[in-house]
Amino acid sequence: MGEPTAFRCVSCGETFDPWAVEYTCPSCGPLKGTLEVLYDYRALARRLTPKTFAETQQHSLWRYEELLPVGREHAVNLRAGYTPLYACRTLAIELGLRGLWIKDDSLNPTASYKDRATAITTGAARKLGRAACSCASTGNAATSLAGFCASAGMPCFIFVPGTAPRPKLAQLKAFGAVVFAVDGTYDQAFDLCAEASTKFDWFNRSAAVNPMNVEGKKTGALELWEQLRGELPDYVVVSVGDGSVIAGLCKGFQELVEIELADRMPAVFGVQAEGAPAVAHAFTRHTQGQPIVPAEEPAQTLADSISVGHPRDVVKAVRYVADTGGGFVTVSDAEIAESGQELARRVGVFAEPAAAASYAGLLRLLDAGDVPPDARVAVFITGSGLKDPESMLHGLPAPTKIPPELEALEEHLDL
Secondary structure (H helix, E strand, O other), X not given: OOOXXXXXXXXXXXXXXXOOOOOEOOOOHHHHXXXXXXXXXXXXXXXXXXXXXXXXXXXXXXXXXXXXXXXHHHOOOOOOOOOOEEEOHHHHHHHOOOEEEEEEHXXXXXXXXXXXXXXXXXXXXXXXXXXXXXXXXXXXXXXXXXXXXXXXXXXXXXXXXXXXOHHHHHHHHHOOOEEEEEOOOHHHHHHHHHHHHHHHOOEEXXXXXXXXXXXXXXXXXXXXXXXXXXXXXXXXXXXXXXXXXXXXXXXXXXXXXXXXXXXXXOEEEXXXXXXXXXXXXXXXXXXOOOXXXXXOOOOOOOOHHHOOOOOOOHHHHHHHHHHHOOEEEEEXXXXXXXXXXXXXXXXXXXXXXXXXXXXXXXXXXXXXXXXXXXXXXXXXXXXXXXXXXXXXXXXXXXXXXXXXXXXXXXXXXXX
16 A cells, blocks of 8 residues: 555645644644545656556556555455446537546445445555544535445444435445434534534544545546546536535546556536535635635535535645636526436436536536536536435426326327
8 A cells, every 4th residue: 555654734834744633734724634645656656557457456446556545455345436437429529529437436335435435534544443433424525434344243323414305315225334314414414424523433434534535536537547547637627515516536646646646636516406506606706815714604505415505625626626627606496406317318427417517507507608518528427316315306307107008008109
């Protein structure tokens, strides 16, 4: 594995010995003091080649063990990563793009991108000898942790808002997690989970608090680079809730440059729902020279996985995205639903609303000219439509009811 050289606060820059601080900077606190994991990039650049990852013959994110803080000896026996990348040539031509790829992370073990983070987090929990894990989540991170803990035989304590979709709750219960449906918002569930984790010594996997999350999520960028044979796209588009997924992708691209396997980063754009735009607003303030403040805003959107009013990884997300030359865009719930249906109909990928927001964001960016014609774009799909199928039925016609007779069928066929 790649031995970390330090953990560094993204706000004050203070560094700590690896694992000396597990979560956030003691001086800056949990909202501004998220930690980034650093490595000896010069040494890695001398050691790694474009063939290194393939030579591991690992068909999971553990093929990138040289750039991860924990090794395969601590891995849980579930495959995370190594998800397909689909080239969408016809759709690219229609949109005026030189290339369009859909990275489908709905095919992870618990059907979301969050499995990348959980693979590393549960590995770290094992490395540190922790007896149990915990997580606050709108659903996907929680189900991911529950599944991996089930595989590891490790107790798991989950805190979700009372509005979490029933299919996600079904996953949680099926995996045997202890689930607390908090009568409040995601942000209230997050705070309660943090308090309980400290009191009972659970390893807290919650977004932003645990720096291992970004380490797992960065593997999507490494995988994209490898699948495109070292030719990164011009733009990458992904949906944003807490900010950890986009922070991870940006860090992955940055590290590819640091270890001299890529000569540039793609511009990364985050997509938020118009009803939950806190990170996008923080980015706008940052571009105007204002400090990055983790402000609290109302959150209301059908895309429950990105319905976050008090984002916890906002500092990382804003700074990392700015470093790539990217930005943020917001989309309506109607655009999200329409994009989800188009992805299913045109690409064959069934995305949950939060994941479909990525494609809706690309359409907005094209309309605004922020992504120019003839660009090469990769869109990340972060969760399966089976997570929240009812939301994706919005506006679709009901099935045509007919009696069990061929003549009745023929009346409705346009042949």
